[in-house]
Amino acid sequence: MIFVTGGSGLVGSFLIPALVARGLKVRALYRKQIPAIAPAEAVEWVEGDLRDTLLLKSALEGVTHVFHCAGLVSYAPQDEEALLQVNVEGTAAVVDACLEQPGVRLCYVSSVAALGGGSKTQGAGTAPNAPEVLDEQSKWELGAAHGAYATSKYLAELEVWRGVSEGLWAVMVNPSVILGPADWLRSSTRLFRYAWQEHYFYTPGSINVVDVRDVIELMMRLTLNQNTAGERYILNGATLPLQEFLSQAATCFGKKPPTIEVPEWAAETIWRLEHARSLMTGARPLITKDTARAGRHPIVYKASKVQQATGHQFRPLPETIAWCCRELKMAERASHKTS
Numbered sequence: 001m002i003f004v005t006g007g008s009g010l011v012g013s014f015l016i017p018a019l020v021a022r023g024l025k026v027r028a029l030y031r032k033q034i035p036a037i038a039p040a041e042a043v044e045w046v047e048g049d050l051r052d053t054l055l056l057k058s059a060l061e062g063v064t065h066v067f068h069c070a071g072l073v074s075y076a077p078q079d080e081e082a083l084l085q086v087n088v089e090g091t092a093a094v095v096d097a098c099l100e101q102p103g104v105r106l107c108y109v110s111s112v113a114a115l116g117g118g119s120k121t122q123g124a125g126t127a128p129n130a131p132e133v134l135d136e137q138s139k140w141e142l143g144a145a146h147g148a149y150a151t152s153k154y155l156a157e158l159e160v161w162r163g164v165s166e167g168l169w170a171v172m173v174n175p176s177v178i179l180g181p182a183d184w185l186r187s188s189t190r191l192f193r194y195a196w197q198e199h200y201f202y203t204p205g206s207i208n209v210v211d212v213r214d215v216i217e218l219m220m221r222l223t224l225n226q227n228t229a230g231e232r233y234i235l236n237g238a239t240l241p242l243q244e245f246l247s248q249a250a251t252c253f254g255k256k257p258p259t260i261e262v263p264e265w266a267a268e269t270i271w272r273l274e275h276a277r278s279l280m281t282g283a284r285p286l287i288t289k290d291t292a293r294a295g296r297h298p299i300v301y302k303a304s305k306v307q308q309a310t311g312h313q314f315r316p317l318p319e320t321i322a323w324c325c326r327e328l329k330m331a332e333r334a335s336h337k338t339s
Contacts, residue, residue, distance in 0.1 A: 003063040004028040005050060005094065006070030007043075008035040010182045010189070011109055011175075014216050015067060016043060022220075027059060029070070050090035056097035065223055066106045068094045071156075073149060073187055077278065080148040087152035088159065095163035098170075106170040107223040108160045109215075112208065112234060112301050113150035114174060116140045131206070131239075131298035136174075136232055136305055157232070164230045171222050172232035173215065176301055179320050180212030181327030192328055195249035195257070202243045202258040206298045209245065210237040211320040214312070221310050233306040237314035239299075248318065252325035 002019050006012040007028040013035060019026050020042045027044040034045050048055040050070050060066065072079065072086040091108065098106045115138045140146075140154050157172060164170050177188045184193040215235055222233065247257035306312065 001025045001027055001063045003060055003066045005066075005068050005090075006109075007037065007045075008033075009069055009071070010178055010180050010187055010212060011215060011219075012067075012069040013037045013182060014180060014212050015069060015219065018216050018220065027063065029059065050086065051093050053093050053096060056093055057100060060097050060101050060104065063101060063104060066094065066098055066104060067109070067219060067223065068106060069109045071109065071111075071153075075147060075149055077148075078282070083148050083152040084155070087149075088155045091156040092159040095159050095168065095170075099163055099166055099168055104169070105223055105229075106160070106163070106168060107219050108156070108170060108172045109219070110157050110160075110172045110174045110232065111150075111153045112174045112176045112236065113147075114140070114153035114157050115234075115301070116144060116146060116150070116154070117297075117299050131300045133300045133302060134234075135302040136234055169229045171229060173219055173222070173235050173306075174232055174301075175215050175235040176208035176210050176237075178212050178215055179209050179324055181324045181331065182212075184328060189324075189328075191245070192249050192253075192324055195246050196253050196255060196328070196332075198250065198255045199258050200260045201262050202246055202260070203262050204264075205242055206239055206300075207242045207245055208236050208239045208299065208301050209317065209320075210235050210303075211315045211323075214314050218306060218310060218312055221312070222306075226309070228309065233309070234301050234303045235306060236301040236303045237320070238317040239301070240317070245317075245321075248321050249325060252321050253329065 002024050004012055004016055004019070004026060005028070007016055007030055012028070016026055016028055017038050020038050025044075026042070027046060029046050029048060029050065031047070031049065034040075046055070046059050048059075068091065070086070070090060072083050074083060095106070098104050112134070115134050117132055117134045117138065146154070160170050160172055177191075179188060182189045184190055214237060218233070218235055243258065243261070250257040303314070
C-alpha cells in the first residue's frame with residue numbers, strides 16, 4: 001500500500017495515476033474535495049488534516065511507502081504562519097507517523113528554495129552577473145535574508161533529517177519550478193496563463209524548470225526501485241531567462257510574447273505599494289518582495305547527482321512547453337463548452 005499526501009496538487013495529481021497504472025494500491029489524503037484524477041475505486045481516499053497525528057497513524061497502517069507531496073506555496077505575508085503549520089508541522093507529523101511504521105519508506109517533495117542561494121555577493125574575479133551554481137551540498141546561510149516559503153521548506157527538511165537520524169528510510173527531492181498542465185490559477189501553471197493573456201511586461205532574470213513527468217518518474221524510481229536512503233536530489237531540467245520561457249509559451253499558444261522589461265526600480269516600488277495595500281485591505285498582494293526579486297540573482301541548480309544515480313535524462317524544454325500548451329488549450333476549450 002502506498003500513501004500519498006497532497007493528492008490534489010500538481011505533483012500528487014500526476015503521481016497517483018502513475019502509481020495506479022503500475023497496479024499499486026494507493027491511499028491518499030485529501031481535505032475538502034476528492035480530486036478527479038483517477039477512478040474512484042482505484043484510490044482509497046482519507047479525509048483529514050495533515051497535522052492530525054492520530055489520523056496519520058491510522059492512515060499508515062499497512063503502508064510500505066509514503067510520498068509526502070502536500071505543501072503550501074505562498075509568498076504573501078499573510079501566509080507566513082500557515083507556511084510553518086503546513087510545511088513544517090505537517091512534515092513533522094508525517095515523519096513521526098512513519099517512524100511508528102517499521103520498514104516504511106518516505107519520499108519528501110522539498111524544493112530548490114530549501115537550498116538557499118541568491119543572496120551572495122559577487123566575489124573577486126567573478127564575472128558580472130555570473131550565475132550562482134548550487135548543488136545538494138550547498139549550505140543554508142543562517143545569517144542571510146530568506147523568504148518565508150524557503151525557510152519553511154528548509155525547516156521541513158530538518159524534520160526529515162531528524163527522522164533519518166532516528167532510523168527512518170527517507171529520500172528528498174528538490175525540484176525547481178515544476179511545469180505541468182494543471183489548474184492555471186494555481187502554482188507554477190500560472191506562468192502559462194500569463195503567456196496566454198498576452199501581457200506586455202516581464203521581469204529580468206532567469207528561471208529553473210522541470211517537467212512534472214520527470215519529477216514523478218524520478219520520485220518513483222528513487223523510492224520504489226533504489227535502496228539508497230538519507231539522500232536528497234535536485235530535479236532541474238533547464239535554466240533560461242524568464243522572457244525566453246514566456247516567449248516560447250506565448251508562441252506555442254499563438255499569442256504575442258511580452259516585450260517590455262520591468263526595470264528594477266519599478267519592481268521595487270510596486271511590491272512596496274502592494275504590501276501597503278495588503279496591510280490596509282487584507283487582500284493578498286499581486287507581487288511581493290520575494291517575487292519581485294526572484295531570478296534577479298541568476299542561479300543554476302545542478303541535477304547531475306540524480307542523473308548519475310538513475311541514468312535519467314530530463315525531457316527537452318520545448319517538448320514540455322508544447323505538451324503543457326496543448327493540454328491547457330484543450331482544457332480551456334472544454335471549460336468554454338460547459339460554461
